[in-house]
Amino acid sequence: MQNRKFKTNFTTKFEYSQAKSLSTHKISVIYIHGLFSDCWGRKPESVKEWCEARGIGFFRYELAGHGSDSARYEETDMAVWKSQIIEVIDEMVDGPVVLVGSSIGGWLSLLAAAERPDRVRGVVGLAAAPDFTKDLEQYIFTPEQKQTMAQTGRLEFATKDFSYIFTKKMFDTAREMCLLGREIPIDCPVHLLQGMKDDCIAPDKAMNIAKCLRSSQVVVKMLKNSNHRLCNQEDIRELFNSLESMV
DSSP, X not given: OEEEEOTTXXXXXXXXXXXXXXXXXXXXXXXXXXXXXOSSSHHHHHHHHHHHHTTOEEEEEOOTTSGGGGGGGGGOOHHHHHHHHHHIIIIISOSOEEEEEETHHHHHHHHHHHHOTTXXXXXXXXXXXXXXXXXXXXXXOOHHHHHHHHHHSEEEEEOSSOEEEEEHHHHHHHGGGOOTTSOXXXXXXXXXXXXXXXXXXXXHHHHHHHHHBOOSOEEEEEETTOOTTOOSHHHHHHHHHHHHHHO
């Protein structure tokens, strides 16, 4: 693992496993983890092994405010995280890429695919969560929670699966990056894997994303017995099937 000081002045760890044999593919897979998660767990490690076995480059990195940079979490926001993935694509990875994004990483993957269509050749969203901040504000937060966020700039929020800290700064910047309710200008293949027992993201979110995507190459996989983590063997097998179809 190496450290990278990004243009946003956040420093996090990353790993670039570059395939170098003559038979290697020219494409690389970039893994973007979720909120309050990391890029070193079972899912990214499985993707790395899959890539290395096929001569495919693999890149993973910590979002600002996570992992080695967790002490600065409340200084981060959506603009910082979007800047990171764009910098990774522009300056840290060679050639065409496929993005694998989990939860908020799925949102960032869609944003990056729309902004870098010449580089991004496919997106795999794992419980992709575009506009989740808008959903929380409109449908989930109580008046008291909204008041707490406005007055203190932060909110501790728990679900069945996870506990989060949300900041006003994150929500304010996220409003400028909402994607749903209009056409998402992405033309590459997109696969969306969604657990039907997800307690964080409503299962119909994946269908809503699919309807908005301009691409005609969209696949939605509803996994009946899976939750937000999407980390059991069936989930990972379906992830591999999606990657196989793209690379």
